[in-house]
Amino acid sequence: QITLRESGPTLVKPTQTLTLTCTFSGFSLSTSGVGVGWIRQPPGKALEWLALIYWDDDKRYSPFLKSRLAITKDTSKNQVVLTMTNMDPVDTATYYCAHRNPVYGYFDYWGQGTLVTVSS
């Protein structure tokens, strides 16, 4: 059974760096084709894809946020970490991590999400 859980601060100040951790079980990030992605959703707004890391450490970022994002993995801990620099109130959102289906590439399992508020 695949499960994912996001963790990190619920409140960050403007200009600070956000660090979120996705801890997962039921799969290994060393298995060919597997990946973990991050998607966010501002309150009352649409989903927005942020980043994706593959089993072979290849990485993809949203071109709109690429300069502010970094995604890394720790296969031994079953964790993926997303950092976002220079946080702004518009970055207030629920942040989800999700499992990438190794065959077709879509996100098939999602974490419950964590709400991050950016405010001074």
Place this chain on the structure above:
Amino acid sequence: QSVLTQPPSASGTPGQRVTISCSGSSSNIGSNSVYWYQQLPGTAPKLLIYRNNQRPSGVPDRFSGSKSGTSASLAISGLRSEDEADYYCAAWDDSLSGWVFGGGTKLTVL
């Protein structure tokens, strides 16, 4: 402004059939599969349709997906009150080298 375009709202009465559209371009829907997610209030998105028209196990056959050119549609037949949710389409975009989502459609069951 989302890359994929969906109507912001849709509605129907119990038992009716409703469709939700998703419009994209040649770099996303035109060249890749479309996926649909259902998001109930206060919960994470749940995969509803994959590879344009495939249902994961456990998704009722009342839900169906289709794709033509640079557009896709989600159809829900025999509408039920528990179908009231937000629905999002998604696709890989070759130009952006990333995933793109629609703006979401809020379905109301009257």
